[in-house]
Amino acid sequence: MALEGQYMGMQLGIPDSDPENLAFFEWCGRHELRLQRWQSNGLLSYPPGTASPWDGSTEHEWAPVEGRGTIVSYCEVHHAIHPAFKGKTPYLTLLVELDTQRGAPSEHEALRIVGNLVTPEGELAPLESVQRAGIGSRVRIVYLDVGDGFALPQWTLDTESEQPTPWRYPGS
Amino acid sequence: MASHEIVESSKTLRDKYAIIGVGETPYSRNSGRTTRHMGVEAVRNAMADAGIRANQVDGMMSYQVMDSTPSTTIAGDLGIRLNFHCDIIGGGGSIETLIGMAIGAIEAGMCETVAIFRSMNGATGRRMGGTGGGGGRRVGANALFGPIYGQASPAELFAPSFMRHMYEYGTTPEQVAHVKVFHSWGASNNPRAYYSERVTVEDVLASRVICYPLHLLDCCVETDNANCLIVTSSERACDFRQTPARILGVLGRMSKPRSDMHLQHGPITRVGGYYGQERLWNNAGLGPEEVDVTGSYDAFAFTTLLQLEAYGFCEPGEGGAYVSDGTIALGGRRPNNTAGGHLCEGYTHGINMVIENVRQLRHEVDDYCPVGPDGHRQHTYDYSEGGCRQVRDAEISANLGWTTVNVGSALVMRRG
Numbered sequence: 001m002a003l004e005g006q007y008m009g010m011q012l013g014i015p016d017s018d019p020e021n022l023a024f025f026e027w028c029g030r031h032e033l034r035l036q037r038w039q040s041n042g043l044l045s046y047p048p049g050t051a052s053p054w055d056g057s058t059e060h061e062w063a064p065v066e067g068r069g070t071i072v073s074y075c076e077v078h079h080a081i082h083p084a085f086k087g088k089t090p091y092l093t094l095l096v097e098l099d100t101q102r103g104a105p106s107e108h109e110a111l112r113i114v115g116n117l118v119t120p121e122g123e124l125a126p127l128e129s130v131q132r133a134g135i136g137s138r139v140r141i142v143y144l145d146v147g148d149g150f151a152l153p154q155w156t157l158d159t160e161s162e163q164p165t166p167w168r169y170p171g172s
Numbered sequence: 173m174a175s176h177e178i179v180e181s182s183k184t185l186r187d188k189y190a191i192i193g194v195g196e197t198p199y200s201r202n203s204g205r206t207t208r209h210m211g212v213e214a215v216r217n218a219m220a221d222a223g224i225r226a227n228q229v230d231g232m233m234s235y236q237v238m239d240s241t242p243s244t245t246i247a248g249d250l251g252i253r254l255n256f257h258c259d260i261i262g263g264g265g266s267i268e269t270l271i272g273m274a275i276g277a278i279e280a281g282m283c284e285t286v287a288i289f290r291s292m293n294g295a296t297g298r299r300m301g302g303t304g305g306g307g308g309r310r311v312g313a314n315a316l317f318g319p320i321y322g323q324a325s326p327a328e329l330f331a332p333s334f335m336r337h338m339y340e341y342g343t344t345p346e347q348v349a350h351v352k353v354f355h356s357w358g359a360s361n362n363p364r365a366y367y368s369e370r371v372t373v374e375d376v377l378a379s380r381v382i383c384y385p386l387h388l389l390d391c392c393v394e395t396d397n398a399n400c401l402i403v404t405s406s407e408r409a410c411d412f413r414q415t416p417a418r419i420l421g422v423l424g425r426m427s428k429p430r431s432d433m434h435l436q437h438g439p440i441t442r443v444g445g446y447y448g449q450e451r452l453w454n455n456a457g458l459g460p461e462e463v464d465v466t467g468s469y470d471a472f473a474f475t476t477l478l479q480l481e482a483y484g485f486c487e488p489g490e491g492g493a494y495v496s497d498g499t500i501a502l503g504g505r506r507p508n509n510t511a512g513g514h515l516c517e518g519y520t521h522g523i524n525m526v527i528e529n530v531r532q533l534r535h536e537v538d539d540y541c542p543v544g545p546d547g548h549r550q551h552t553y554d555y556s557e558g559g560c561r562q563v564r565d566a567e568i569s570a571n572l573g574w575t576t577v578n579v580g581s582a583l584v585m586r587r588g
Contacts, residue, residue, distance in 0.1 A: 007311075007320065014313045021313040047317050047433050073339070073440055075331035076384040077322055081301065085322040093323045095332045095435060108438035116321045135339045152320065167339050169384040 003029070005147025008084035012146060020048035023062055029149035033141055035111065037063035044101050046111045054105065065111075067141025068158060069098040071133060072112065076172065091124050092117040096139055096155055118142060118154040125156075133157060134166030186457055189275045190409040190416035190588065192285075193222025193402040194527040199366040199518030201295040203396035208241040211291035212249045214398035218287060219250075222402050223413035229402065231256040231277060231286035235266035235521065239298040240291050256283035262425075263300070263521040264469055265573035266290075267401075268581035269424030271526075274403040284404065291398035294519045299394055301325050317433070326471060326576075327386050333577045334385050334474040337441040340489065343477075345385065347492035349376035351473035351508075352389050352515050354501040359512025361502070361561040363539050366395050367516045370557055376473075390473040392514035399523040401530065409588075417530040417569075420584040421456030423448040427579045434578040445482035445572060445580035452483065456584040460485045463584070464566040465532050466506055467525035469574035470513040476500075479572040479580065480508070502555040502563075510537065510561045522573045526583060529569035533587040538562045 003025055005012040014022050020036070024047075027034040035044045038052035039059035051058050073095040080086045098111040117125040117133050122144035125133070133139075138161035143151040157163065195217025197203075197210045211234075219229065229252050232243035236259065243257040256277050260266060267288065274286035294300070311320055323329055337343050353373055359365035371389060379388040409416035426448045430437040434444075453459050460483060468476040477491035485506070486494040494500070500508035511517045511528040518524060531537040536549065541560050544550040551562040566587065573581035 010311045010320070012311045012316065012320070014316075018313050021316070025316070046436065049432060053430055053432070053436070073332035073336040075323070075328055075335065076381075077328060078384070079380070079382045080322060081325035081328065082319065082322050088322070091322055093321050093328060093331075095336075095440070109436060110438070112435045112440075114318050114321055114323060114435075135335070152316070169335065169338065170345060172384055 003147060003150040005150040007146045010084055020050060024048040025150055027062060028143055028151040028153050031143045033065045033067040034062040035065050036060040043105060044111060046113060065100050069096045069139060071135055071137045071139060072097045073135060088124055090130055092130050092133060094155055115153060115155045118156050120156050122154055134168035136164045137166040138163055185275060186420050187418050188406050189403060189419045190406045191401050191530050192404055192409045192412045192414055192416050193218040193224060194530050195221050196399040197397050199364060199395045199397045201395055203293055207291040207293060208245055210398035211241050211246045211289050214400040215246055215250060215287050215289050218400035218402050226251040229285050229287050230254060231283035233270045233274060233286055233288045234259045235262045235270060235290055237263055264471060265425055265575035265579055265581035267523040267526055268422055268571060268573045268583040271403055271583060272422040272424045278405060286403045287400055289398060289400040290520055290523045293396040294394045295396050301394060327383050327391060330577055331383055333440055338385060340441060343492035345377055346373050347496040348473045349373045350496035351476045352376050355509050355513045355515045357502045358510040358561050359516035360557045361540060361559055362511045362517060365512040365517040366393055386472055392471050392519050395518040397518050397520060399520050399527060401527055415534045416588045417533045417585045418588045420586055421452050423452050423582045425579050425581055431578055443478045443482045443580055444578050445479050448582055449483050452582050463506060463568050463570045465529060465563045465569045466508045467529050467571040468508050469522055469572055470509055470515045471574055475574045476508060479574060483572055502561055507563055526571050529571060532563055532566045533569055533585060
């Protein structure tokens with residue numbers, strides 16, 4: 001079934017004609033991270049796609065994946081461009097590298113997911129958290145419900161992991 | 173190193189095509205004109221520069237992001253009947269792509285001479301740094317992997333690669349700021365530049381943060397303008413009035429692996445241009461050391477740096493030193509964007525950087541040096557403010573076009 005949602009004043013929608021994206025966000029709606037595992041090579045891929053990026057095959061299952069990883073890069077936005085984000089600055093967009101399948105199938109490959117740093121409840125992180133996170137920070141996935149059976153994956157500092165001193169933009 | 177097989181046949185076109193005319197409108201932030209009006213002016217200026225008549229131009233190409241006027245309208249206004257035209261969707265990296273495609277069209281016998289233009293109200297019309305590529309209220313599935321997280325503008329989109337470069341290589345904000353500083357030196361000697369004042373590293377770092385790692389002055393200025401250049405065969409180029417800029421090698425829109433979402437395949441700091449390095453220099457028959465002047469696309473100060481690394485002007489990780497040690501400054505060993513680029517002269521999605529290098533190769537880039545008895549500018553090579561910007565004995569130029577981190581294009585030319 002098509003998904004419809006609302007987030008920060010934006011209307012979100014995924015139509016029935018888009019089965020891969022639909023499946024990904026339906027699993028998110030159940031607060032589970034699942035990615036396509038391709039039958040031909042056993043690899044997981046992100047973002048959802050029509051075929052395996054390594055061989056073009058299409059047979060796959062939606063495999064459960066642990067929602068833990070490391071911030072490998074980030075952007076701290078002070079001048080929001082997206083109208084929905086005016087008044088929410090500064091906020092962090094994160095590039096999170098999952099622990100699962102890191103460095104596979106080749107050295108520079110990994111499952112890297114874009115999201116925001118949020119509170120455990122899914123709200124954009126307050127200033128003190130924004131200034132505490134950086135490259136190297138450990139994060140875990142949280143889900144923000146945006147509609148019936150529809151949620152967005154987000155990331156919060158993982159209090160169960162040992163947190164290294166993160167790298168941040170000099171002087172920030 | 174990239175594992176592409178080099179197409180041997182591409183070398184056979186080396187030197188056989190040239191840019192014979194260039195032109196533009198003023199750069200402003202309030203043109204008060206249509207893209208049709210500006211486009212006609214730019215194409216007409218390029219034709220006048222070449223000394224070419226309407227019946228000698230039979231091809232036209234343009235690029236746009238649904239913000240401009242098609243070739244058929246511009247050609248009609250100018251009395252040009254087209255044997256070939258093609259308007260493509262795209263911003264940065266498109267001009268090099270179209271130059272290559274123009275060569276292909278001529279080579280295929282589809283036409284003889286192609287005018288390529290970009291006309292845009294980049295400040296008062298569609299703004300890339302406005303809602304960018306995904307700021308609408310209705311969000312489709314593709315926006316759920318970036319824009320939904322407030323990653324909507326080019327700055328926000330490219331920042332992870334820039335930030336990671338600082339982390340991995342210790343690249344400093346001061347080093348990056350030098351790109352703006354040195355481009356402003358060129359702009360101060362260019363009466364067309366929208367921002368013609370020289371700035372300092374302190375000015376850049378004191379300007380407000382847009383999104384770390386980018387300050388306002390690390391970002392290009394969005395402007396209203398049109399630009400045009402004209403491509404024809406080297407044989408035909410001799411019929412026209414300017415010293416031709418001959419095309420040695422051209423690459424269009426090569427991508428990183430996983431072009432569906434390039435961040436899946438690192439290194440995160442690597443840009444699309446990296447994968448064209450071998451092909452470009454092989455096609456051109458020379459290497460980066462032989463290049464006298466570069467036009468590395470400066471949507472942001474950082475894009476210039478990453479592309480200079482990608483094409484081997486310096487080693488990966490050494491971009492910070494390369495852009496800050498004076499090499500890319502006027503009077504340096506290999507100046508970059510001597511007109512001021514997008515950071516200072518104006519925003520054209522790349523074509524003004526090619527036009528500047530065409531003028532550099534003609535040895536006619538100066539606007540302020542005294543005019544000699546032969547009617548030409550006598551270059552002083554005094555690069556102080558309001559002075560010369562001609563690179564001494566410029567013979568070879570390289571333009572490095574940026575579309576995104578994922579996609580790049582390139583063009584190598586020689587004096588002709």
